[in-house]
Amino acid sequence: MPAGGRPTVRSRRLGAALRRYRLAAKLDQPQAAEVIAAHQTRVSRIETGHVIARPIEIRALLTAYGVEDAEVRTKLEHLAKHSKKRGWWLEHAAHLRPDYLDHIALEDDATYIREWQPVLVPGLLQTADYAKAVISGGPKYVSAERVQQLVKARMGRQAKIEEGGASYSCVLWEAVIAHPLVEADVHREQLAAILAVGKRKNVTVQVLPFSAGAVAGTTYAFSSFSFEAEPTVEAVTMENLRGTSVLEAPDDLAAYADAYDQLRSAALAPDASAQLIQSALRSSKEDTS
Numbered sequence: 001m002p003a004g005g006r007p008t009v010r011s012r013r014l015g016a017a018l019r020r021y022r023l024a025a026k027l028d029q030p031q032a033a034e035v036i037a038a039h040q041t042r043v044s045r046i047e048t049g050h051v052i053a054r055p056i057e058i059r060a061l062l063t064a065y066g067v068e069d070a071e072v073r074t075k076l077e078h079l080a081k082h083s084k085k086r087g088w089w090l091e092h093a094a095h096l097r098p099d100y101l102d103h104i105a106l107e108d109d110a111t112y113i114r115e116w117q118p119v120l121v122p123g124l125l126q127t128a129d130y131a132k133a134v135i136s137g138g139p140k141y142v143s144a145e146r147v148q149q150l151v152k153a154r155m156g157r158q159a160k161i162e163e164g165g166a167s168y169s170c171v172l173w174e175a176v177i178a179h180p181l182v183e184a185d186v187h188r189e190q191l192a193a194i195l196a197v198g199k200r201k202n203v204t205v206q207v208l209p210f211s212a213g214a215v216a217g218t219t220y221a222f223s224s225f226s227f228e229a230e231p232t233v234e235a236v237t238m239e240n241l242r243g244t245s246v247l248e249a250p251d252d253l254a255a256y257a258d259a260y261d262q263l264r265s266a267a268l269a270p271d272a273s274a275q276l277i278q279s280a281l282r283s284s285k286e287d288t289s
Helices: 009-024 029-035 040-048 055-064 068-079 088-095 098-109 128-136 144-157 176-177 184-197 210-217 250-266 270-288
Strands: 114-116 167-173 203-208 224-228 235-240 242-249
Touching: 009 029, 009 040, 009 055, 009 068, 009 098, 029 040, 029 055, 088 144, 088 203, 098 144, 098 224, 098 235, 114 184, 114 250, 128 144, 128 184, 167 176, 167 250, 176 210, 176 235, 176 270, 184 203, 184 270, 203 210, 203 250, 203 270, 210 250, 224 250, 235 250, 242 250
Parallel strands: 114 167, 167 203
Antiparallel strands: 114 224, 224 235, 235 242
């Protein structure tokens, strides 16, 4: 069973993939259970991520499902072997919600990360001071110790981008740049940081201008993740008042992939976006001089 008695994002991804291949082969769970000489309940729990399939079971099931692609088979076996892998973020587990840990695990596994943010600077781009300001300035009281732990975890997440471990693209609504929700000096430092990170080869930052109109209301903030060489969306996360929701249904993934494409197409090009951010930074400095 996955650590903690609950499905991990990796075990769910493995189970969802096996279910897709089973359905494509037009087999039901009792037939799949016969392949691995197990009860139907085991197949059900594997597909929901509550149980991690053994490599020998994965090989047998994929053969029965007609999946001969060596890359696919290796990928799923690798996913099974690492479904309980301890990540760097678990040192912060006592201070983080389980759903937030799921989000971090998705980031850590991803080859492509795409984000839309109409209100705040995304966590992967935040400076420590900005992160501290938005965490402590929220509607719920957060102790100083917990703020410190949350900021530390947020800074840890950024190593994935800094080390070039994923291609990162984000679209920010112009309000994020033009209307700071934090103190002016913190906002200026944050704008400068966005400009610096945006120069990385694996990072693309675009700003959706006010002039784009209603497209900014397409959806609330979300993050999408891909885990292969191609940027096909395989998971989406959204923040809400109750925590982080992870979407994995094909229709949901397609909808958010389309939404991001619309937002990116309506946004300024990266160079023009950098110029807008630079202009906002200059204006902010002039206001204090």
